[in-house]
Every structure is written in structure tokens, then in C-alpha cells.
Amino acid sequence: MSKFWSPAIRSLVPYTPGEQPKVLDLIKLNTNENPYPPAPGVTQVLRDFPTDRLRLYPDPDSSKLKTALAEYHGLDNSQIFLGNGSDEVLALAFMAFFRHNKPLLMPETTYSFYEVYCDLLQIEAKKIPLDSEFRINLADYDQENGGIIFANPNAPTGIALPINRIEQLLQRHPDSLVLVDEAYVDFGAETAIGLIARYPNLLVTHTFSKARSLAGMRIGAAFGHPDLIAGLERVKNSFNSYPLDMLAVETATASIADDAYFKDICQRIMHTREHTTAALTGKGFKVLPSATNFIFVTHPQRDALEMMQALRAEKILVRHFTRPGINQFLRISIGTDAEMAQLIDKL
Amino acid sequence: MSKFWSPAIRSLVPYTPGEQPKVLDLIKLNTNENPYPPAPGVTQVLRDFPTDRLRLYPDPDSSKLKTALAEYHGLDNSQIFLGNGSDEVLALAFMAFFRHNKPLLMPETTYSFYEVYCDLLQIEAKKIPLDSEFRINLADYDQENGGIIFANPNAPTGIALPINRIEQLLQRHPDSLVLVDEAYVDFGAETAIGLIARYPNLLVTHTFSKARSLAGMRIGAAFGHPDLIAGLERVKNSFNSYPLDMLAVETATASIADDAYFKDICQRIMHTREHTTAALTGKGFKVLPSATNFIFVTHPQRDALEMMQALRAEKILVRHFTRPGINQFLRISIGTDAEMAQLIDKL
Structure with missing residues (x-):
């Protein structure tokens, strides 16, 4: 102190x-x-990278990686935000979207960083208990809120929600931003990215730390309506213009390619x-x-x-x-x- | 919108x-x-790095780089904070130290990101004009404040203050945190790091983006009393636990070594x-x-x-x-x- x-x-x-x-x-x-x-191409990136370029600032938009992800997920670059791991992406999203004068709804048992962001940013967190089988029951979220966040699959339970339940939630809360943290989605759950085009209130976050074996490089992403991405870019560019270094962009792009x-x-x-x-x-x-x-x-x-x-x-x-x-x-x-x-x- | x-x-x-x-x-x-x-050792880091390690999270404290900087500057690890470029270090410092109900004093002409942080974090910025020769006159800062920040040398003027003037300021404001942003100090100015041991109200920030030719890797540091560093660590660990990736730590350490x-x-x-x-x-x-x-x-x-x-x-x-x-x-x-x-x- x-x-x-x-x-x-x-x-x-x-x-x-x-x-x-x-x-x-x-x-x-x-x-x-x-x-x-990580994918063999990641090793090649490190072996071949022209070190002299490190004297220059990286592209603040990390366009090369955005373009690779846009192609991979069938999105436009304007629907993609990148940050220094999904933790930073989440922190910036809390700043951009959850500082309203209403409580943010989240599962009582979930990724414990969510309540830390609330603490830091003085956001009221309202925790919704899981059911007796440790599942998220989205009907419990039908109440006044300044946003909704959960992980799908949830952590540390590992349990996934079916995508149609998430779609129903989006329909019932058109005035609330719903953030679906898909850090673990690649191990058997269904991504909500396909819903982005129809639901401007959906933001989905991904990480390169789990399924892509790049925890050591700190790369995270958010996918959503261009208006949401623009909000994230405003906060990012008021905080730290270049969160992804050149090698993070190159190694992540090599991972997507394979x-x-x-x-x-x-x-x-x-x-x-x-x-x-x-x-x-x-x-x-x-x-x-x-x-x-x-x-x-x-x-x-x-x-x-x-x-x-x-x-x-x-x-x-x-x-x-x-x-x-x-x-x-x-x-x-x-x-x-x-x-x-x-x-x-x-x- | x-x-x-x-x-x-x-x-x-x-x-x-x-x-x-x-x-x-x-x-x-x-x-x-x-x-x-960057130093030739940086290329060697990339050529030799065991890519398999990238699947693991980096050390959240970046201890290897802290130890190298501690030895270089004659400090203890507890006096050093690291972040994703000095922009992120500054942003976290504004959160940690400048959200008081008094204005933060800064030069009217200086690094323009300072007032952006104030805007984001709802901190009142009070801008002090430079003198007619575009110099910072620290006597003008003798007024009620919730902190003082300036760059030394200042940007974009390039003009450096003598270190004894900074020491006088620290003595006149024992209850104010004084942040000296030394992004450009290695090109002919004198660092205030030597004052840290005697002034618990001094925080000094450095970057690896200028003199160390590593802008592409995003590495910044702050030096100060362990109580200040502990404050920065609290905010960092409430925002993003791992801002430095493994290769940022390794390349920066290689730079210090040469x-x-x-x-x-x-x-x-x-x-x-x-x-x-x-x-x-x-x-x-x-x-x-x-x-x-x-x-x-x-x-x-x-x-x-x-x-x-x-x-x-x-x-x-x-x-x-x-x-x-x-x-x-x-x-x-x-x-x-x-x-x-x-x-x-x-x-």
C-alpha cells in the first residue's frame, strides 16, 4: 500500500x-x-524472420493476421479485433461495453478474471449460479442488465452450451451486449461466429493460447459487428496502439495457414x-x-x-x-x- | 457510434x-x-529459440528480463516493472497513480498520448505551457496536483532538462508522484534512475523501441520504489497477466547483454x-x-x-x-x- x-x-x-x-x-x-x-510453419517464421525489421514499429492494425482470420472464418477485416492474448481483448471489451450503470451478468462459476475486470473498472458484477449439474441456464439471465458474459464451453467446468440456446439469448436481449468467450471452443463445441452477421449484440472472443499452442506469444481476437469492433479499436488506441508485436502476428498467421x-x-x-x-x-x-x-x-x-x-x-x-x-x-x-x-x- | x-x-x-x-x-x-x-544476439535468439516452448504461458513476471535490467541499472528486481511497450506501462501507471481527484500536471507540448490516457480514465489534465524557447520550466509545476508527468528529453521538442532540476521538483512535491518518461534518454540526456533510491515519489519509464531498435517487439519498463512497482503489478494483474511474450523477453535480454x-x-x-x-x-x-x-x-x-x-x-x-x-x-x-x-x- x-x-x-x-x-x-x-x-x-x-x-x-x-x-x-x-x-x-x-x-x-x-x-x-x-x-x-505449434504448427511447423511457426518454427520456419522464427528461422527466416529478417531481424532488421524489428527496429520498426509493427502495423498497429495487424492487418496481415486480420486478413488471415477473415478468410478462415468467412468474415470481413472490419469484424475482427486483435489483442495481446484474449485477456487483453476481454479487458478492453469490459472498458468499451460494460461500463453502464447496470449490473453485468455472469455465471457464478466461470473464468475468474471477469470479476477482476469488474473490480478494476468499477462495474457491478451480478453472478448467476449454475444449475445442480454445473450447467449455465441461460433462462436465468432474463433480467435487467448492462451486458452478459459467459465462457462457452465454460471454465472450469468444461461444459458447452448448444448454439441455439445462445441464439435465443441474443434474441431476448437485443439491447444488451452478449460476450461469448470461446477460449476452448475448438475442442468440441460449436462457435457462435456464424451468428455475428445476424446479431449486432454478439461479441465472440478467441485465443491462440490453447488449441493453437501459442500461449507463449500472447494473441487473442474478438469477432463482432463492425460497430463493436470500432468501439474496441477506440479503446485500444487510447491505451496501447501496438499490442501485437511482429513475431506474434507472423507466428499466428503461420498457425492459421496450417x-x-x-x-x-x-x-x-x-x-x-x-x-x-x-x-x-x-x-x-x-x-x-x-x-x-x-x-x-x-x-x-x-x-x-x-x-x-x-x-x-x-x-x-x-x-x-x-x-x-x-x-x-x-x-x-x-x-x-x-x-x-x-x-x-x-x- | x-x-x-x-x-x-x-x-x-x-x-x-x-x-x-x-x-x-x-x-x-x-x-x-x-x-x-537490433544487437546481433537478437538474431541468434530467433534462430535458436525452441519453438515447442511457445505452447506454454510465459513467465508472468518476465523475471529473466527484470534480472538483466536490475543488473544493468544497479537495481533490485522489485524496483522494475515491465509491459508491452512503454505505452502500456504508461497506461497502467495512469490507472495506478493518477486517478486522484486533483489535476495531473503535464507540459502543454509533450507526448500526446498523456492526454489520451486522461480522457480514457477520466483524469483531469492540466497543461502547463512551455517557455518561449520551448523548454519545460519546472517552477511552473509548483501548484496543487494529483501527479506530475513529463518526458525528459521532451517530445517533440527534443530538449532535455538537467537532472538537478528534476531532483528539486521531487523535493518540492514529496506527496506527488512524478513520472519521468525517458523514452529518448539514451541519446544524450541523463537518466533519473539514480534518484530512485532516495525519492519514493519518482517513477521513470523506458522503452526498447528507440535506442534498442526493438520497436517491432513491444517492450517497455518502469523503475521506482518497490511500493510503486507493487501498485503497477496490481493493476497489470487485474488487466492482463502476461503482456510480454517469450520472444519479447528473450530479444530484450539479448539487447541488454550487448x-x-x-x-x-x-x-x-x-x-x-x-x-x-x-x-x-x-x-x-x-x-x-x-x-x-x-x-x-x-x-x-x-x-x-x-x-x-x-x-x-x-x-x-x-x-x-x-x-x-x-x-x-x-x-x-x-x-x-x-x-x-x-x-x-x-x-
């Missing part, structure tokens, strides 16, 4: 990222990273997830139905925190959340088949 | 970065980029600046005394905007600001000797 701190930051409770251990001989299943490397590799590693992770789910279910665990690259598991007789600590002693990192309601669950990222075999063995 | 925009963003006037042309056969003297490539190269290119740029200043003075231009990698020049008989347009027709980009008081000046970045010879010839 310091007298120089702005009053608004004195009571902040910042987001706590999952541990990034500095030792390397761990099985790291705690931050939903991809067990497979769709066969992308689809293959997503398939492999989904296959490993189903195999792991079956094995843990056979050992008496309850595993929520996941459409992500992680599973959320609990055991009727065993304490989750103790299991997490015991796994850590065996050099396997998983994530445990202390919040009531989910504190008997572990969130386990899907690694390679070999890594998951070790996990299943230790559990 | 859209009904979904937060009220606070509707009247924003975002920062306008200098043009980044997509054609390459221009002499680009408009955004104060370094004419020399001090001989760094000092050599700074010397070359200063030498070219003095030569260019002498040549333009000989042609009747008035050139403000610069301690930066740019010069701010005016001609008693020639219109600045017309000169800018004429240079552009000759494929030389320089920057012109339309604001009254400085609209008869051009800001010209220092390029190579060959580039400056062409500029002098065309002028």
Missing part, C-alpha cells in the same frame, strides 16, 4: 494465474496448455480426453462432460486439495480452486496420452 | 500513431525508429544528429537543441505542412503536428548519414 496509489486500486484483488514452475521435469496439467507444439495440423492436434486431444474420462470414471471419479482441453473431476471419498498436493509430490501439477461449491474438484488439463497414463496411474 | 458503447468511450479521441507505410522504398523519418538493426553495440549505435545517431543540425542551421532552419534521436525544426520563410508534403512527394516521411504553437515545425527522426544527406539535399 502506498499513498501514491489511486484510491480505486487499493482494494483490488488481482487475478492469480496458474503456477508457471521454473523447473522443467514436471507433468504440467495446471494451465490448460496444449501438449503439442489447418490440417490444427485439426489433427485438436482431434488427438479430444481422443485423449475421452480415454482419460473413461479411465477416471472407472476408478470412481465423477467427470463433468467436457468440450475443452481439460476435465473437471471430483471423487466422492477423496478430498480434492489433498489429491492435488499428493499429485504435486509425484511431480504432476493440476489446478485446485478454493471457492465453495467447486472446492472438491480438480481441473486437469489434457496432456499427451503418456502424461495422462501417468496421471491415471497416480490417481 | 453504437448503443452498446460505454458512455465514457463515446467522446474519446484516440492517439494517432505516426504512419506505418506498407510500401518499403521510403526514407522513413516519421516515427523516431532507429536506423540500425552494451558495446548499444553504445555504438547511440553514438552514431548522436553524431549524425549533430551533423544534420549543423547542415540545416546553415540552410536557415532553426533547430531546437536535441538530446534525442530526432530534431524539431522550423524555417522562418517556409510553411511546415508544405515542406512535409513536398518531402513526401520525394519519398521522405517526416512528422508534422497541426497543433497551434508547433504547427510550423517538423519532427525529423535521425536516420543513417546517407538518409540524412538525402533529406538535407531535398530541404
Whole structure:
């Protein structure tokens, strides 16, 4: 604490990222990273990049990557916003769209950064409980609001909503911005990007950190009506003009170019997830139905925190959340088949 | 404009970065980029980097780069904050320290992003005019304030303040945070980093975009008392946990490691600046005394905007600001000797 701190930051409770251990001989299943490397073209980018160009500022619009994403998703560049990871994209979206004098609706159990943004930006967060099966029930969101945000699939539950339910929500709330955070969508859920053309109140966010194996490069995107993208650009250009460096743009573009590799590693992770789910279910665990690259598991007789600590002693990192309601669950990222075999063995 | 925009963003006037042309056969003297490539070690980083690691999140604290900077400047890691370019560092500092209910004092003519941050964050900006020689007079800042910010050397004037004047200001305002933006300090001014140990109200920001030829990688830093750094970390971790990607950390660290190269290119740029200043003075231009990698020049008989347009027709980009008081000046970045010879010839 310091007298120089702005009053608004004195009571902040910042987001706590999952541990990034500095030792390397761990099985790291705690931050939903991809067990497979980025597309081979990414290596080529680094090997061939003309270093002399780094003395220049990057294109503030990252047009090359926007164009690649526009082609990939069948959109126009004006429907795409890019930022330094989807965390930055979300932070800028909260500034651009959720600072109204009405509460922002969000699931009680979801990505915990959402309430941190609300805290930072003095937005009232109204948390809607999940149902008894840990699912988001969108009918519960039919109330006065200054915006709605949820992750689909949700985290840390892993459960996906069907797209027609999201469309109904968009229809029922034409005056509310609905932000669908699709960080994990590539592992078995359906994207809402196809709804953008018809719903000017929809903003969808993606990340290159999970399915595209580029967490180390910090690339996120938002897709929506050009008026929404223009709002994001206004805030971005009032905050930091060049959030994507040249190598982030080049590596992300190389990833988009290799769709066969992308689809293959997503398939492999989904296959490993189903195999792991079956094995843990056979050992008496309850595993929520996941459409992500992680599973959320609990055991009727065993304490989750103790299991997490015991796994850590065996050099396997998983994530445990202390919040009531989910504190008997572990969130386990899907690694390679070999890594998951070790996990299943230790559990 | 859209009904979904937060009220606070509707009247924003975002920062306008200098043009980044997509054609390459221009002499680009408009955004104060370094004419020399980054240190040779930077190329080696890209050639050798194990791409597989990019699937993992980076260290959220960028400890490797903090340690390198701590050793370089004789500081502790707890006195260093890192961000995605000094623009992001400044934006987070405005959030952390300047949201008090008193005006933030800044020069009337300075880096124009400062007032954009104020606009975004609803901070009252009080602009203090420069003196008749375009210098900052720190005695004018002896008034009620919620913080003080200026660039040293200042931009776009290029003029540096002596460090003892900054120390006097720190002594006269023990309850105000004083932010000294040293983006251009390596081209002939004296850094205030040496004052940090004695003045807990001092925050100094640096960038890797100018003297270190890494504009393309987006790396900025702040130096100050650990309590100030803790405030910045709180805001950062409530906004975006991982603003520096792995390659930004590695390339910046490689740059710090090669001090001989760094000092050599700074010397070359200063030498070219003095030569260019002498040549333009000989042609009747008035050139403000610069301690930066740019010069701010005016001609008693020639219109600045017309000169800018004429240079552009000759494929030389320089920057012109339309604001009254400085609209008869051009800001010209220092390029190579060959580039400056062409500029002098065309002028």
C-alpha cells in the first residue's frame, strides 16, 4: 500500500494465474496448455524472420493476421479485433461495453478474471449460479442488465452450451451486449461466429493460447459487428496502439495457414480426453462432460486439495480452486496420452 | 457510434500513431525508429529459440528480463516493472497513480498520448505551457496536483532538462508522484534512475523501441520504489497477466547483454544528429537543441505542412503536428548519414 496509489486500486484483488514452475521435469496439467507444439510453419517464421525489421514499429492494425482470420472464418477485416492474448481483448471489451450503470451478468462459476475486470473498472458484477449439474441456464439471465458474459464451453467446468440456446439469448436481449468467450471452443463445441452477421449484440472472443499452442506469444481476437469492433479499436488506441508485436502476428498467421495440423492436434486431444474420462470414471471419479482441453473431476471419498498436493509430490501439477461449491474438484488439463497414463496411474 | 458503447468511450479521441507505410522504398523519418538493426544476439535468439516452448504461458513476471535490467541499472528486481511497450506501462501507471481527484500536471507540448490516457480514465489534465524557447520550466509545476508527468528529453521538442532540476521538483512535491518518461534518454540526456533510491515519489519509464531498435517487439519498463512497482503489478494483474511474450523477453535480454553495440549505435545517431543540425542551421532552419534521436525544426520563410508534403512527394516521411504553437515545425527522426544527406539535399 502506498499513498501514491489511486484510491480505486487499493482494494483490488488481482487475478492469480496458474503456477508457471521454473523447473522443467514436471507433468504440467495446471494451465490448460496444449501438449503439442505449434504448427511447423511457426518454427520456419522464427528461422527466416529478417531481424532488421524489428527496429520498426509493427502495423498497429495487424492487418496481415486480420486478413488471415477473415478468410478462415468467412468474415470481413472490419469484424475482427486483435489483442495481446484474449485477456487483453476481454479487458478492453469490459472498458468499451460494460461500463453502464447496470449490473453485468455472469455465471457464478466461470473464468475468474471477469470479476477482476469488474473490480478494476468499477462495474457491478451480478453472478448467476449454475444449475445442480454445473450447467449455465441461460433462462436465468432474463433480467435487467448492462451486458452478459459467459465462457462457452465454460471454465472450469468444461461444459458447452448448444448454439441455439445462445441464439435465443441474443434474441431476448437485443439491447444488451452478449460476450461469448470461446477460449476452448475448438475442442468440441460449436462457435457462435456464424451468428455475428445476424446479431449486432454478439461479441465472440478467441485465443491462440490453447488449441493453437501459442500461449507463449500472447494473441487473442474478438469477432463482432463492425460497430463493436470500432468501439474496441477506440479503446485500444487510447491505451496501447501496438499490442501485437511482429513475431506474434507472423507466428499466428503461420498457425492459421496450417489447418490440417490444427485439426489433427485438436482431434488427438479430444481422443485423449475421452480415454482419460473413461479411465477416471472407472476408478470412481465423477467427470463433468467436457468440450475443452481439460476435465473437471471430483471423487466422492477423496478430498480434492489433498489429491492435488499428493499429485504435486509425484511431480504432476493440476489446478485446485478454493471457492465453495467447486472446492472438491480438480481441473486437469489434457496432456499427451503418456502424461495422462501417468496421471491415471497416480490417481 | 453504437448503443452498446460505454458512455465514457463515446467522446474519446484516440492517439494517432505516426504512419506505418506498407510500401518499403521510403526514407522513413516519421516515427523516431532507429536506423540500425537490433544487437546481433537478437538474431541468434530467433534462430535458436525452441519453438515447442511457445505452447506454454510465459513467465508472468518476465523475471529473466527484470534480472538483466536490475543488473544493468544497479537495481533490485522489485524496483522494475515491465509491459508491452512503454505505452502500456504508461497506461497502467495512469490507472495506478493518477486517478486522484486533483489535476495531473503535464507540459502543454509533450507526448500526446498523456492526454489520451486522461480522457480514457477520466483524469483531469492540466497543461502547463512551455517557455518561449520551448523548454519545460519546472517552477511552473509548483501548484496543487494529483501527479506530475513529463518526458525528459521532451517530445517533440527534443530538449532535455538537467537532472538537478528534476531532483528539486521531487523535493518540492514529496506527496506527488512524478513520472519521468525517458523514452529518448539514451541519446544524450541523463537518466533519473539514480534518484530512485532516495525519492519514493519518482517513477521513470523506458522503452526498447528507440535506442534498442526493438520497436517491432513491444517492450517497455518502469523503475521506482518497490511500493510503486507493487501498485503497477496490481493493476497489470487485474488487466492482463502476461503482456510480454517469450520472444519479447528473450530479444530484450539479448539487447541488454550487448552494451558495446548499444553504445555504438547511440553514438552514431548522436553524431549524425549533430551533423544534420549543423547542415540545416546553415540552410536557415532553426533547430531546437536535441538530446534525442530526432530534431524539431522550423524555417522562418517556409510553411511546415508544405515542406512535409513536398518531402513526401520525394519519398521522405517526416512528422508534422497541426497543433497551434508547433504547427510550423517538423519532427525529423535521425536516420543513417546517407538518409540524412538525402533529406538535407531535398530541404
